[in-house]
Amino acid sequence: MTTTTYDDVIEEIVSSTNEVFSTMIPMEISTDGSFYQKEDMISTDVISLVSFTGEHSGILAIFCCKDIALKITSNMLGIEATEVDQDTKDAMGEVANMIGGTLKNKIFEKFGAMHLSVPIVIAGESLSIRSATDNGKGSQNVHVSTGVTCNSQNSWLMTPFSSNGSTFNVGFVVKKND
Amino acid sequence: MTKVLLVDDSAVMRKIIQRNIKETGMIVDEFVEAGDGKQALDKVNDNGNLDLILLDWNMPNMSGIEFVKTLRSLNLPNRIPVVMVTTEGSDAKISEAKNSGADGYLTKPFTADQLRDTLGSYLLIK
Numbered sequence: 249m250t251t252t253t254y255d256d257v258i259e260e261i262v263s264s265t266n267e268v269f270s271t272m273i274p275m276e277i278s279t280d281g282s283f284y285q286k287e288d289m290i291s292t293d294v295i296s297l298v299s300f301t302g303e304h305s306g307i308l309a310i311f312c313c314k315d316i317a318l319k320i321t322s323n324m325l326g327i328e329a330t331e332v333d334q335d336t337k338d339a340m341g342e343v344a345n346m347i348g349g350t351l352k353n354k355i356f357e358k359f360g361a362m363h364l365s366v367p368i369v370i371a372g373e374s375l376s377i378r379s380a381t382d383n384g385k386g387s388q389n390v391h392v393s394t395g396v397t398c399n400s401q402n403s404w405l406m407t408p409f410s411s412n413g414s415t416f417n418v419g420f421v422v423k424k425n426d
Numbered sequence: 427m428t429k430v431l432l433v434d435d436s437a438v439m440r441k442i443i444q445r446n447i448k449e450t451g452m453i454v455d456e457f458v459e460a461g462d463g464k465q466a467l468d469k470v471n472d473n474g475n476l477d478l479i480l481l482d483w484n485m486p487n488m489s490g491i492e493f494v495k496t497l498r499s500l501n502l503p504n505r506i507p508v509v510m511v512t513t514e515g516s517d518a519k520i521s522e523a524k525n526s527g528a529d530g531y532l533t534k535p536f537t538a539d540q541l542r543d544t545l546g547s548y549l550l551i552k
Contacts, residue, residue, distance in 0.1 A: 271535040272442065325441060338438040345436075345484075346535050349513020353533075356516060364513065366435065366484055 254405055254422055257355055258282045261407050264350035265418050268343060273323045275411055282407040296340035296369040298348035302362035306422030308348040316416045332371045341367030429456045429475060433466040434482040450542040451552040463488025476506050478548045483512035491526055498527035507548050
């Protein structure tokens with residue numbers, strides 16, 4: 249596996265996220281730049297992700313606190329969500345699925361055709377993530393564990409979005425399969 | 427009586443679609459729900475008078491595309507229209523769905539207007 253730079257997908261990540269939040273949630277969000285973050289520095293309450301496989305393998309994930317997850321769930325369902333339950337996990341998974349699907353369509357020319365997995369959602373406290381690649385055959389294993397420090401060298405392209413003073417991150421990591 | 431089968435592994439998405447259909451004035455008397463293609467086949471067998479099927483693509487157990495291929499192979503006497511509602515939005519996927527027997531296509535995320543425009547051919551609007 250060789251590392252691919254992916255600064256040039258920031259615009260697509262922002263537009264994909266904006267499309268989902270303006271239509272299906274709906275919720276006003278704003279963003280101001282992206283940054284790279286080693287994944288062993290990530291600590292969050294809710295992680296929802298979809299993985300891509302194809303010429304490239306990658307993951308798109310939403311990292312957020314409980315308050316944001318509940319706000320998103322409330323807006324999507326038209327109810328007041330007060331605890332992180334199955335509806336919250338389902339809603340966050342669907343948000344990751346829609347952003348990932350929209351992004352996949354936008355970056356097709358840069359990264360080739362990719363298959364999108366069904367979403368995975370983990371909720372807890374101080375969650376971390378480890379995205380480990382196998383022997384380069386094209387699949388990507390995703391390990392999400394609580395409080396586990398990992399040694400992966402993968403850095404995530406993080407794009408923070410704000411809404412009413414709270415922030416969530418849309419993370420993206422991708423590698424070209426050798 | 428208009429009966430619509432919603433097939434999506436996300437219960438939240440099934441709720442959102444129902445709410446949007448109601449809010450945009452489309453007339454549906456009963457929603458039947460399924461979480462994957464296998465469940466959807468059971469619902470088709472149990473509900474002979476379905477007017478429309480809204481179908482996600484990526485689902486566990488049996489995908490939407492597998493479901494629509496199986497459904498069309500049954501050669502049911504009343505052909506039930508199928509509209510894909512999915513994040514898969516490439517031209518290749520849309521062609522694959524239509525060649526497999528899907529009648530319409532709507533890409534997530536969608537606006538209420540887009541939903542109404544897509545389903546307006548199949549459902550009455552108040």
